[in-house]
Structure formats: C-alpha cells, structure tokens
Amino acid sequence: MNTDLALPDYREQTPEVAARFSRLVERPVALQVSHLTKKFETPRGIITALDDVSFSVHKRELLSVIGPSGCGKSTLVRILAGLESPTSGELRVYGEPVSGPGADRGMVFQGYTLFPWRTVKENVMFGPQMSGTPTYIADSEAREWIELVGLSKFENAYPHQLSGGMKQRVAIARALANQPRVLFMDEPFGALDAQTRCQMQSYLLEIWKNVDITIVFITHDLDEAVFLSDRILVLEANPGRVNEVVQVPVPRPRSSTQIFDPTFLGVRKHIDNLIHPPGQEQKEAPVLRHAISDPDVV
Structure with a gap:
C-alpha cells in the first residue's frame, strides 16, 4: 500500500465526525488510568516496562493500543484486566478503584x-x-x-x-x-489468516454496535487499529510511555473499502510516523546463509 502520496491532515474532520467526538467525550469515563508504572526485577537489574502511563476511555468507546515491540502493550492490558499488579499508579472502572480481576472486566x-x-x-x-x-x-x-x-x-x-x-x-x-462493562482484547485476531482476520474485524464492530460495552483492543496492525477504533493510544518503547492519543476521523459505519480512503491513509501514515519516525536509523537484519550463494537468486 503506497502511503507516500499527498494525504490530508489526519486531524481534519467533517462536521459529522467532529460531532461524534464531541458526544464521545461527554459520555462517562469507563476506564481511568493514572500514572501507571510497572517494573520487573531481572538478573540484569530492574526493567521498567511501563512508565507514568495515563489515559481515559469513555463509555462505549473502542480504543486501540498500538506501539513498537517492547512498548508494554500486553503488560498494560494484563494490568487493566487485573491479571498483574502495577508497581505504582491507579486504575478505576467507572470511578471505582481496581486492584485485581473482577466481573466488571472481560478478557479475550x-x-x-x-x-x-x-x-x-x-x-x-x-x-x-x-x-x-x-x-x-x-x-x-x-x-x-x-x-x-x-x-x-x-x-x-x-x-x-x-x-x-x-x-x-x-x-x-x-x-x-x-x-462485563469493559472488554479487553489482547491481539485476538493475530493468529488468524488475513481473510478471516478481516471477517472478524467486521464481526467485532457488529457485536460492539449491539452490546453496551467499552472495548480496549491491543494490536500491532496499523490498518486494524484505524479500521476499528474511535481513538488510538500510541505507546513509545523502552520504557512504555504514552506518545499520543490519536482521534480517528474515518466516518462510521466502517467498511473494508475505506482502507483506500485518503482520510484512512492519512491516519495510518501519521501513526506509522509516530512508531517509526522518518529518518530513524534502522538496524540491518543479519544475513544468514544455509546454502552456497547463487548470483541468480535475488
């Protein structure tokens, strides 16, 4: 997919989309995360997986979490579900403090x-x-x-x-x-083939439309994040910190044809630039040879 074309500013919104976000922030806060930090003790010392992470999710919002490898996405969702405890910080569901698993939160x-x-x-x-x-x-x-x-x-x-x-x-x-009042999904479609994954994304949106549920969706797939979400929480890596919370101005209801829309591509490119900043030096992949080099094979 070529995203090097001139794309619109992802923040440009139609009146309908602006009204949708205005209604979103007027809803009650379903999930409030405040100054969440998680550290692990290892033989090589203490590693900080998450550092001072704060964000909120509103009732019936679908928020995706995305970031580079090592940003702590899975650690974050396990803490939100009560499967792990943070080193410091606070988590509240509809204003009530959370310290462990509970029926108010589900996990996939x-x-x-x-x-x-x-x-x-x-x-x-x-x-x-x-x-x-x-x-x-x-x-x-x-x-x-x-x-x-x-x-x-x-x-x-x-x-x-x-x-x-x-x-x-x-x-x-x-x-x-x-x-549950909040459903956490940790890369639930990551093991599926591409066609089934697309079908499951559409199924999820249909389910979400018909159920009073707030969803926090962990993914590493940019297209999936843009297609599903109202907003996208982008994390930095080593340690995991909030880089930006991106509004997705792609109109709802969503369809697979929107992935070619300039607005969709503009959001995708912006998130890609957050995760892989332009000009950032990339490490070269190691060259492994298991056969005699053949100049005719490229």
Whole structure:
C-alpha cells in the first residue's frame, strides 16, 4: 500500500465526525488510568516496562493500543484486566478503584482458551454458572450470545470442530456472557489468516454496535487499529510511555473499502510516523546463509 502520496491532515474532520467526538467525550469515563508504572526485577537489574502511563476511555468507546515491540502493550492490558499488579499508579472502572480481576472486566486473548471438553454452549455458560446463575438461565442467555456471534448452528459442537475464526467468536461470546462493562482484547485476531482476520474485524464492530460495552483492543496492525477504533493510544518503547492519543476521523459505519480512503491513509501514515519516525536509523537484519550463494537468486 503506497502511503507516500499527498494525504490530508489526519486531524481534519467533517462536521459529522467532529460531532461524534464531541458526544464521545461527554459520555462517562469507563476506564481511568493514572500514572501507571510497572517494573520487573531481572538478573540484569530492574526493567521498567511501563512508565507514568495515563489515559481515559469513555463509555462505549473502542480504543486501540498500538506501539513498537517492547512498548508494554500486553503488560498494560494484563494490568487493566487485573491479571498483574502495577508497581505504582491507579486504575478505576467507572470511578471505582481496581486492584485485581473482577466481573466488571472481560478478557479475550490471542489464543482461544476454550475448554476442549465443553461444547460451544457449555463454554459460554461456564462464567455465569460459576457466578451462581441457575443452569436454565445460563443456558438461555448462552443461546442469545451464541446467536449474536452467528454460531447458533454450532452450539453443540466442540472447539476442535471449529475454525480459528469461529473459536474466537466463541471466546468473545464467553467473555460477554459475564456481562462485563469493559472488554479487553489482547491481539485476538493475530493468529488468524488475513481473510478471516478481516471477517472478524467486521464481526467485532457488529457485536460492539449491539452490546453496551467499552472495548480496549491491543494490536500491532496499523490498518486494524484505524479500521476499528474511535481513538488510538500510541505507546513509545523502552520504557512504555504514552506518545499520543490519536482521534480517528474515518466516518462510521466502517467498511473494508475505506482502507483506500485518503482520510484512512492519512491516519495510518501519521501513526506509522509516530512508531517509526522518518529518518530513524534502522538496524540491518543479519544475513544468514544455509546454502552456497547463487548470483541468480535475488
């Protein structure tokens, strides 16, 4: 994809898009992260993975987090989900302080993490059953979530009988069945082929449109971040710090044809420049040879 063409300033907005962002910031703050720092002790000393990270996410917003390798994306989302503790800083969900896992937050990983001995419906039922929901209610609600992700015909199938995209839809349904207020997704489509990944992005937007949920989406894919998001949190690396929070002025509803739109390309180029500043010296890749050099092979 050629992004060297003259592209519009990504901050240019139509009145409709400006109104959308105005409505966004008027919503309640669903997630507030304040001065979050995470340090790890290693044999070579203390490593700072995240340094003084602060940002907020509004109700029903879809915010992506992106950055270069080593910026702490996965560490950040694990802290937000309560799976790790920060060294310092504060996390609040709808104003309430968070110190560990909770039903108000759901998590979808890159791996499918489904129980192989349970059917699709039984996987989706698991969370509500563990929280004390009667089986007949959990069964009924699971069917509704399975229908939402388009897998009603497969509710009695086992994970090994499903494709990768279908497994991830089950994982999303299982997370939503617990009715979290915020859903964290850690590169959930990273293991899928390109075609399935595009389909899953569209599925996610459709699900998000129909469910009262706020989403924080971790990705390394620039196109994916722009296509999905209201805003994009761009992190610096070593240590992970907030570089910029970028508004995405691409109109909604989104479609795959928009990836060729000048506005889409303008946002993408701006984020790419944040992650890989122009003129930044790139390390040369090592040359590995496992055969005699052939001048006819280039």
